[in-house]
Amino acid sequence: MRGADTVAELVRRQWGDHRIGLRDEHHALTHHQVAAGAAARAALLVDLMPPVPGGEPHLGILLDNTPEYPLWLGAAALAGAAVAGINPTRRGAELARDIRHTACRVLVTQRAHLPLLDGLPLPGVRLLVTDTEAYEELLAPYGNARPGDAQLGPVRPESRFLLSFTSGSTGAPKAALCSQGRLAAAGSSLTTHFSVGPDDVHYICMPMFHGNAVIADWAPALAAGAGVALRARFSASRFLADVRRFDATYFTYVGRAVQYLLATPPTPEDRAHRLRLGFGTEAGAVDAARFRERFGVPLVEGYGSSEGGASIQRTPDTPTGAVGRAAPGDDLVVMDAETGRECEPARFSPTGVLLNASEAVGELVNRGRSTFEGYWRNPEAEAARLRSGWYWTGDLFYRDADGFLYFAGRTDDRLRVDSENLAAAMIEHILARWDRAAGVAVYAIPDPVAGDQVMAAIALRPGEVFDAAEFGAFLAAQGDLSTKMPPRFVRVMEELPLTATNKIARAVLRAAGFRSPDPTWWRPGPDTAYEPLTPTAITTLLATYSHHHRSPSYR
Template sequence: MRSQGSKAGTVAELVQARWGDDRPGLWFEHEVLSHHQVAAGAAARAALLSDLLPRSAEPHVGVLLDNTPEYPLWLSAAALAGAAVAGINPTRRGPELARDILHTDCRVLITERVHLALLDGLDLPGVRILVTETDAYGELLAPYAGAKPGEVRLRGVEPGPDARMLLYFTSGSTGAPKAAICTQGRLTAAGLSLADHFALRPQDVHYVCMPMFHGNAVIADWAPALAAGGGVALRRRFSASGFLADVRRYGATYFTYVGRAVQYILATPPSPDDRDNPLRLGFGTEAGAVDAARFEERFGVRLVEGYGSSEGGAAIQRMPGTPPGAIGRAAPGNDLAVVDPETREECPPAEFDERGRLLNGALAIGELVNRGRTAFEGYWRNAAADAERLRAGWYWTGDLFYRDADGFLYFAGRTDDRLRVDSENLAAAMIENILARYEDATAVAVFAVPDPVAGDQVMAALSLREGAAFDPAGFAAFLEAQDDLGTKMAPRFVRVVRQMPVTATNKVHRVGLRRAAFCCPDPVWWRPPGQCAYRRLTSGDVEGLLAEYAAQGRDDVLGR
């Protein structure tokens, strides 16, 4: 069943289609708003924004909020007005936070009391700050309560598909985050495509627990709900312990995930009634085949791994016959190839053993590029970053993949998560998939530690199930039993963490892990050169290692 407005070309049209719809459309804690109330609230905020923004200013509004009703209200308001929302990351601090707001030319910033302290002392010239859930905010909105969708537009121009809708920051391992542009047309197309692909219906409830300043929550969860006419249930911040209770409370049928969220949910204590829930589908990235199978077995919910670069430059679509572990084939309009970034030659197809394990990873893994037309719309005022993405007429995703003989694509990690051990290229994600079989581990991250002489060594961070203690002999025996663990893949160092450090978008904080390396407060186990057994790393070992780096003139590579 297609929803009213499903042929729309803009987000504004999708919002207008909900006017007069009195079905419940937005849930948050103990609050429920109808679709009509959401559309009316968006119209009021659009009218307010039109009066607040100087005519000469860029039509951008910054949103520094948790997942509260104000977030989708301002997304909808921006769409109606022909403005763009810049999602501001609340984990940024000081000058970096100010830089994000000013870089995206936000003259209005929407925030809440819980985040006001982040703005103390920041120099934000020309930026008007509105604080939700205050008397002043309510008084400011009151005169616009009768506004209707489409009545007020910035500069009197109806927003078209090319109107900027989102400026969302992409996380990188180096340099300041880049603000990727997403237009109303691209966001609408993404919402309609996902709604159609997953047969999403008006009666579906989309659980939004990933942060809305990130593209995943807006593009893959909120937009398809709007396109299908479904409802949205918000969680202020992701909570593994609150996940199942929320799903039951709101009757959620669909959710999205990124990074390690699935692992955290699996780490919660199991219950005999875990499968008693209304969910029918989870869509996201980087859950891993092992955890996806565990999730389906425990909760009875299928997880579909997808891939679409945040910037819109490449997309992979799952289809019938997709092998286990694969994401799918190139989506229509994409000419995707896996290439060696140095030679720009296409990598050979992957070879597997009888159990489906990759045999020729060093040759088959390369960077995914789109050699055809791309939906990439650029970064806001960052020509250098645009040029880095578009090289030699191709869109370079920055992600590692391998392809089988039938053209199915498998994710192998990020290009900056590649390790070079004894002149052999390894992908961190491939090693993680193997270590995820270790039964005591609830989360695994693999990253490079510079070798004292040249190249890298493999380091792993493990979060263990409650009550488990790291058994060095047992872990070594586990590694020995993994016949697809290459001779260069076994971790030299193992850091045992109470909880895996993650970014605000629930992706592993690899930059922090790499920066700390083996000089960290957590217990670290290691295999000294020439030894197979793991033993506890001591302060004397650390001093010896640092001396070795210094002797080789590589003490700067640790980033200390």
């Protein structure tokens, strides 16, 4: 299928296609019905957004993954409006800030989320509650609309389409801009890369307010004329049942979703499905191998931010642990942000230990063309991204002599231990090999004197207990675990705290430090065994921090 210049064109192509195009537990719509539903909502939207001075053609969507979500995405594309995906885990003033910051004139939501909006100051925002009779009555007069009948203005490739909030660990989320042309091109590129066709079914279980679900799942399905199946919210226990029910062939994941799937009890039907591919980030090589062995499905790790500033493509010769090489047109380098110089190529020992982490790990920078289109009303954030005319990703990588890039975490996940720079993701990938662990998070806590100490939070598999001696022996057996990497503190949890997009909420862990409500183990000295962190030991540690005028946690 030839490419399209806009998302609106892709929506129009669904007209007249009577194959099933959109499903969830309760609904099944043909591609034609999806296009018709989008056209009706576009016509309504045009009437709800008459031109006014200073009024932006923006609508917010505060929904679970219901059919209304892609229908309103299609409506916005046809009408020439832009969508701000609103995160339902935000609360109070923060939630109101997100809606007001993105200048939403219409907010589409559902009854389950109305308590979140109760009492919030949202002047000038028209509320549409989808699962109500009033909504159906409001939409009914537009039932005969056709794609292209109603537009707020010309729809072009450069037309603003998405305002995707980034999930930064500090400060208010930034709304990254994405045009219709960029999203259509991204969908087409993934369609080609993964050979997506009309007979595929994309299972969307990641939240659609996040760029991953829209850019990497919905857009390629739309570009290929493939079907879409929805799960309102991610559920590990229902994943395989959904995959079978919907005949799904493709899904995307973010963060720790793969670990939750692996933690479900194995069954003889684990491979009884049509699923052929999972595409996402942060699964880790160990969990990816376990997933393929159990479910027979390869996971392809990719890299590409919602901002569109840099992307990495995996090739068949990509080494284990690497993400891939720079995508065509990108000139990606690993830079030392402090010196402004390119980092050294990574050097490895025969057992795979990165020998020069301090010199090799740096920030990934795109010195070539960039599809970054900016942040909505945030020039300071744009300036931080575009320094010296280059795009700085905010992510840590290292690159080997052959040009393959390895993810090493976010810049704020860097640790400095005894004057050596470490990356949390590198340590996590090693600790994830421990067969008792269902999930691992590594983060920095302040050293009492200077720099950082390594702390790990470990969620155990069901029925497992933390055996300190066994864990210590496991660490000693890892040939690629350098002497600075073993965690001094280990917090044992039932489950790791996550953001709404299944990423680890590291800020929560860092703020607690070693003073947590969960059982915590530590090594009093570098060569000692792990032992329980007792109240007496905590008191002694706090006195040491106080003596050196240091805080025991990062907040």
